[in-house]
Each structure stands twice: as structure tokens, then as C-alpha cells.
Amino acid sequence: VDLIRKVLDKTAYAFTMPLILDPTGKKFGKSEGNALWLDKNKTSAYEIYQYLINADDSKVLEYLKVFTFLSKEQIEDVYAQQQAAPETRIAQKTLAWEVVKDIHGKDEADNAVLVSQKLFAGDFSGLSVQDIKAGMKGVPSFPFEKDEPVIDVLVNNKIASSKREARDFLKANAISVNGKPLSDETALITKDMALGGEILIFRRGKKKYFIGEVK
Structure with a gap:
């Protein structure tokens, strides 16, 4: 009883944060089937890049704030560019590059961009089989x-x-x-x-x- 009283007499602190959800309202995680792993053998740098570059416009600002180390001013500038020219998808490109860079390094981020550009153009020169398979996941x-x-x-x-x-x-x-x-x-x-x-x-x-x- 004395121990409980001592504990209860202490001031406790806690903080919470909202769950990060995808556009359908599902949380990110293995149970939902949309987990992104930090281990490259489970989720390649390209797969992370491709997932985030396809982020929904309604979520990209939130993701920039949560998943990157960009300053408030930088995020606002990127988002303003996105609003002015949505077809450029500058917010998604920035998000995807920054996240891959922070997890796997600048070289991997730059390579993910290169792979994405080459696959979009149907140019497979210089790409590894692993990169091609990752980029064409789901192809018959x-x-x-x-x-x-x-x-x-x-x-x-x-x-x-x-x-x-x-x-x-x-x-x-x-x-x-x-x-x-x-x-x-x-x-x-x-x-x-x-x-x-x-x-x-x-x-x-x-x-x-x-x-x-x-x-």
C-alpha cells in the first residue's frame, strides 16, 4: 500500500501522436499488408521510393512533416510549388527522395530516381535484374x-x-x-x-x- 501511495503521489507525463494512415484510412503495418521495411532485403530502396512517389495529394503534406527532417519553411515552399503545378508532383518526389536518403543514403536515393526514370522510359540499360524486378513487381x-x-x-x-x-x-x-x-x-x-x-x-x-x- 505504501508503495502504491508513493507511486500515485508522483506526477506522471505521457505524450501521444496520431496514427499515420494511408488515404483509405488504414494504418501502416504488417497486418494491413502495406508495411515498408527498413531492411533492404525486405523492401528495396526503389520500392520505398516508388511507394512514396505515388503518395496521395491529400496525404503528402502530412508525410513530409512526419517522415522527413526538412524544416517547416522548406516543407511549405515545396508544398507551395506543388499547389502551383500539381502535375510536377514535386512534393511526392521530394518526400520519396528524402526518405530513401535518410534510410539508405544519398547514393541509394539517387539510384532510385534513376531506376524510376529508366523504367518509365522502357530503358533497361545499366539496371540490375534486382532493380528491374523491384520496379516491375506485379507484372505478369x-x-x-x-x-x-x-x-x-x-x-x-x-x-x-x-x-x-x-x-x-x-x-x-x-x-x-x-x-x-x-x-x-x-x-x-x-x-x-x-x-x-x-x-x-x-x-x-x-x-x-x-x-x-x-x-
Whole structure:
């Protein structure tokens, strides 16, 4: 009793802070399936960058205040630029770069920007297989087990619905392999063409990607 009385006689202090929520109202965490790990083996620097660069406009100001060490004046300046030209997404770009820089260093932050720019342009030169896989997470993939004519690869892996459609895509220069346009209907796709000896990247049109994983 004396111990309890002594404890209760003491003045206690506590502080709280609001949960950080995503635009849907979900908290960040493993149980919600949207956790961002500091360990690069669980969440790469690029994945963190890509997640934050896609931050919702309604949350980016809050995230800048919570997740970066920028001054109040710097954040207000960035946000003013965002308000003046939303299409630049300067707030999201600043947020993503600052967070990756603080966690993994400036070189990793700069590399995340480079990877993002290259993947957006369909340019895979100079990128590691790891970076490409991280940047193209969720892209449909298929096992590439043997050398095959391009027509067969397109049809067998549902990049085209038929040989006729595959030929139409090729004639229209709508197919590229590893970032290089392909129009030759007789071309042979080989394992030797794989980036890093591991993956072949097919693009149909401007935005539809498929990954062949060499077996």
C-alpha cells in the first residue's frame, strides 16, 4: 500500500501522436499488408521510393512533416510549388527522395530516381535484374524454358491472342524485347538474350509488360 501511495503521489507525463494512415484510412503495418521495411532485403530502396512517389495529394503534406527532417519553411515552399503545378508532383518526389536518403543514403536515393526514370522510359540499360524486378513487381510473368520463335512466345504466353494478332503487333512495331522494338516475324527469342541471364522483358504497346523468367 505504501508503495502504491508513493507511486500515485508522483506526477506522471505521457505524450501521444496520431496514427499515420494511408488515404483509405488504414494504418501502416504488417497486418494491413502495406508495411515498408527498413531492411533492404525486405523492401528495396526503389520500392520505398516508388511507394512514396505515388503518395496521395491529400496525404503528402502530412508525410513530409512526419517522415522527413526538412524544416517547416522548406516543407511549405515545396508544398507551395506543388499547389502551383500539381502535375510536377514535386512534393511526392521530394518526400520519396528524402526518405530513401535518410534510410539508405544519398547514393541509394539517387539510384532510385534513376531506376524510376529508366523504367518509365522502357530503358533497361545499366539496371540490375534486382532493380528491374523491384520496379516491375506485379507484372505478369511466365517461365521461359527454351528458345522459341517470337510468334510462339507471344501466343503461348498470352501476349497476343493468336498468331495473326501477333503478326499484326509485330508489323505495327508494337512489340519490344528488353526495350528494343522487334518487327521481324521470323525472329528467334533465345535464353542468351536474357538480361543478367535471368529475365526477358516483353512490352506490348506503350504500357503492357510481361516478364519471361529463364529456367
